[in-house]
Structures are given as C-alpha cells and as structure tokens.
Amino acid sequence: MKKQVLILTTTHDFLGKFEMENVKLLQRMGYVVHYAARMEEPHYISDRERLERMGVQIHSIEIARSPYVLRDNQKALKQILKLIKLYHFDILHCHTPVGGVLGRLAGKLSGDKNLTVIYTAHGFHFYKQAPLWNRLVYYGIEKRLARFTDILIVINEEDYRHAKRFHLKKGGKVYKIPGIGLDRKRFRPLSQNARKAFRKKLGIQEEDFFLVSVGELNENKNHRILLKAFQIVKENYPDAGNFRLGICGDGFLRRELERQIQELGLDEMVSIYGYCPKVWEILGCADASLFPSKREGLGMAALESLAMGIPVIASDNRGTREYMEHKKNGFVCHYEDAGGFAKGILTLKEMSKRKREQMSRYCIASAEPFDKKYANAVMKRIYLEVNQKVERNFYEKPCENQYYYERV
Numbered sequence: 001m002k003k004q005v006l007i008l009t010t011t012h013d014f015l016g017k018f019e020m021e022n023v024k025l026l027q028r029m030g031y032v033v034h035y036a037a038r039m040e041e042p043h044y045i046s047d048r049e050r051l052e053r054m055g056v057q058i059h060s061i062e063i064a065r066s067p068y069v070l071r072d073n074q075k076a077l078k079q080i081l082k083l084i085k086l087y088h089f090d091i092l093h094c095h096t097p098v099g100g101v102l103g104r105l106a107g108k109l110s111g112d113k114n115l116t117v118i119y120t121a122h123g124f125h126f127y128k129q130a131p132l133w134n135r136l137v138y139y140g141i142e143k144r145l146a147r148f149t150d151i152l153i154v155i156n157e158e159d160y161r162h163a164k165r166f167h168l169k170k171g172g173k174v175y176k177i178p179g180i181g182l183d184r185k186r187f188r189p190l191s192q193n194a195r196k197a198f199r200k201k202l203g204i205q206e207e208d209f210f211l212v213s214v215g216e217l218n219e220n221k222n223h224r225i226l227l228k229a230f231q232i233v234k235e236n237y238p239d240a241g242n243f244r245l246g247i248c249g250d251g252f253l254r255r256e257l258e259r260q261i262q263e264l265g266l267d268e269m270v271s272i273y274g275y276c277p278k279v280w281e282i283l284g285c286a287d288a289s290l291f292p293s294k295r296e297g298l299g300m301a302a303l304e305s306l307a308m309g310i311p312v313i314a315s316d317n318r319g320t321r322e323y324m325e326h327k328k329n330g331f332v333c334h335y336e337d338a339g340g341f342a343k344g345i346l347t348l349k350e351m352s353k354r355k356r357e358q359m360s361r362y363c364i365a366s367a368e369p370f371d372k373k374y375a376n377a378v379m380k381r382i383y384l385e386v387n388q389k390v391e392r393n394f395y396e397k398p399c400e401n402q403y404y405y406e407r408v
Contacts, residue, residue, distance in 0.1 A: 003390055005031045005091040006083060008103045010065045012037045014095060015056070016047035018122075018180045021376055022093070022383075023056060029387055031091070036061050036083060037099075042250070045275060059083055067098050080106040084115065090390040093118040097125060097138075101145060108148040114393040116386050119145075120153040121163070123297025127318050128158060130295070142166070151382060155179045155298045158318040175382060179298040181372025187307040189364070190284035198285040202246065209349050210244045212286040212310075214279055214301035215293065217251030217272075222292040222315070224260065228338035229290075231264050233345055243269055243345070245290070248276040284308045288348050291315065294335045298322060298370075306330075307367035309360035313344035323370065329363045 005026050007019060015023065015035050023033050035051060039060035051058060063076035080102055084092070092115055094103025100119045107117040125138040139162075146152060146166035152174045154160045160176045168174070190198070196206070204210045215221035226245065234240040247257070247270070254272060261270050276282055283289065289305035289312045296302075296319030302312045306329055314320045315335035326332045331347065333340025351359070 003029075003031045003091075003387075003394075004034065004087050004089045005093060006034045006036060006080075006087070006089045008063075008080065008092065008094040009035075009037045009099045010063050010096045011041045012039045012058075012060075013042055013045045013047060015051060016045075019095070021181060021372060022379055023054065025376065025380055025383055026091075027055065029383060032057065034059060034083070034087065034089070036063075036080065038063050041065075063098060063102060065096075065098060067101065073098060073102060077102050077106060077109075081110055084110045084112060088112070089115060090393075091116050091118065091386060093120070095120050095122065101141065104145045104148040114390075116150045116389060117148060117169075118151040118153065118382070118386070119149050120155075121159055121297070122155060123295065123319065124154075124159050124162060126162070127295055146172075151175065151386070153177055153382070156318050156322050158321075159297070175378060177375045177378045178370040179300060179303070179375060181375030182300070182303055182307050182367060182370045184307050184367070184371050187280050187283070187304045187367075189309040189360075195285045198281045202282065202285070204244055204246075204285070205242075208242050208244045209288075209345075210246065210286050211288050211290055211345065212246050212248060212282055212305075213290040213292070214248045214276075214283065214304075215291075216249050217247075217253040217257060219253070220294050221249070221251075222294050222335055223247060223249075223253070223257055225292045225335065225338050225341060226290055227257070227260050227264055227266060227270065229341035229345065230266055230269055232338060232342040234266065234269065236342075237346060241268070243349075245270045246282060246286075247272045248274075248279050248282055250275045280304070280308065283310060286310050288313060288330070288345065290341065290345075291320065292335055292341065293317060293319075296320060303367050303370050306363040307370075309364050311348060311356075311359050311363055313341055313348070323366050325362075325366065329359065329366045 026033050034057045036059040061076045061079040062072045064072040092103055092107050094100050104117055107115055126135045143166055146168050149168050150172050152163050152168060154163050154176050163174045213226055230245055233243055261267055283305050289310050291302040291312050291314040293315055296317050299319040302314055305312050312330035314324050314332055316332050324332050331344035
C-alpha cells in the first residue's frame, strides 16, 4: 500500500490556488494525496475535475471558515477522525485557521503516534495591532495547539518570531517560507502589443490611467477604502474621467460594493470583473495595483503585480512589510487612509516616464526573492525530512500489526 497524505483546508479552491506545487512534490515522492475541504464553497469556482485528473482523492467535509460555526466544525472534526482511521495517513498537512485547529485536534485525538502533523499558518490572527481579543484568545489557542504540531510553517517574519516561542511536539521544528511561491513565468511584464490588446479587450483606452485590485470581496480585503479614494480623486482631479479601476474578485460583499459604486457616482470609473482565472492578463495591462487589505500573511496578489513590473499602492501590514518599500516599488499607507491611497494614485499618474520605468524595474527585482523555486526548495526539504520519519515508522512496525500486512 502506498504512503498517504491528507491536505486539509476550509474551502475547496485553496488547493488549486496555493498548494499545487506541494501536491506535485508529494506525488513524486510516492504519496497518494487526499484533500478534505468544504467542496461546495466558494460556489463560483470548481477545481474538482482538475484535481481528480491529477489523482487527488477528494473528501467533502462540513468545515466552516469561522471558528464560531460550532455545529459544522464539530461534524468536520468527526469526519476528519473517520478519514484518519480509514486511510491511516502518514502525514496530515493542514492550512487556514480553522483547518489548522481541527487538523491538529484530530491528529491528537486519533492517538496515531505515526501521524506527522504539519500546519502552515498563512497569517496568525494575533498579528501586531490586531484587536485585543485576537491577541489574547488566538495567541492562547495557537500556543496550545503547537504542542500537537510536528512542523509549523509560517510566511512572514512577524509570525516567525511568534512561532519560535511556541513549544512544539518533541523534535518539532519551525520553518519560514516565502509564501506559496511566485510563478514568474506567468507573472512577468507584458509586451507592449499584449498590453494594448488586453486593454482594448477590457474597454480601457490608451490615455486611461488603469488601476487593478485583486482579492475576494470581503471585509478584510477592504475594497470600500478604494471607492472612497476614487471619490477623492473624482472630486479633486480635473481629468478624473481618465481614471479607471478594475476589481478582480467575487464574494459576499459584491452587491454591497456595487451599491456603493452607484451611490458615489463611480459607475463609469469602477468595474467589478468578478473571479478572473487569467488575472495576469488584467494585472499586466494596468498602470498600478491597489492592495488595501487590513491584514495579510504575505499577499500574493501584490507580489504578482510587482513581478509584472506594476507598482503597488498597499496598506501597511506584516505581509506587505516583507516586500513593499515606500516610494521605491509603490506607496504604503494605513488601510483606513483613503486620502493616502488617493495621493498614491495621483502621484503615480503624474510621475515622469523615466521614474515610472525605474520604479517598474525595482518592482520586478523586489519580487524575485519570492520566486516559487525558493518556496519549493524549502518544502522539498521539509517533506524529505518527514518522509524519512514515515519510512522509518513503516519498517519498524511489528509484524503482528494488521495494518503492516495491509501495506506490504
């Protein structure tokens, strides 16, 4: 019987967006990859067929994004325990806050001493300047769950400092990786002809100053501040009609944002494109990117913009601090500062061609350390180390163990 690994998250789109390189790594090492998530969410994306073609075994569970949806998460915990008992996983790699909680609880409750539990924290909820509740409660939860964790992976320096203070399982380790890794073959500057063609497709004129924001339409991604910034631009800039904003994303706030666009009279300036599978085409023909998130573990959308030579106007958070340099590859301001975003937009609009080209080159250089080859190298080292433990456990199993016979 082959080695088995379970990747656990909340929504089913996570694997296709963030974990495909890890799936390939594990499969090359001889693992059957299982994936557990709430497969009906989000409703506007479906990766199921693609994952099945890759040989990923899919399990739909009733896990919820919010830790406060107790009924669903209690059911999900029982479902995860059932999967562990059925497949005798060698590795359980969990992601997202709720996935991290349930996965590590399941690993502990299963009593399987041969199960290696990995948790990738894509951004702790007790970040600097977080609400007091987050810093008290979520810190305590993560500190406790660390004791059930063999390997803890983080993606920014602030989280790494916290993680190093936790007490993991005996022999446990903490790693920092540069996010999921940038695909710099896909996210690279467009040719002038391609840029013109994509702008024409979107109805963007050559004289328009086109800005793009990529992210799910939720409270954290903070698109409302961009509408306020555009209102400031409209009221204070004589040629405001030449400013265009394209929002790439979908989510529960879409109707509310569409209503605000109408109320602010921005319907000719702002468009919501919805979920965009080929987002690099839109990013690449933009003049600038807007990234106003209240919090980020890292922020791949901003990095993808930088890799394409597109300057970013970003909010200051622990994720963007990993790569944003004020006035070098864009501008940084507080996530509530609509005036700061408006100032950044206008500054870029008035910037000379020479300075824009200089900034564009710096954007590309600042994204290079986040190339997927670096993330893949660390993940390969982690998985190889875990695989040594898995192989050792396999050969040390006593012959009377029924499961040993099943695997042989």
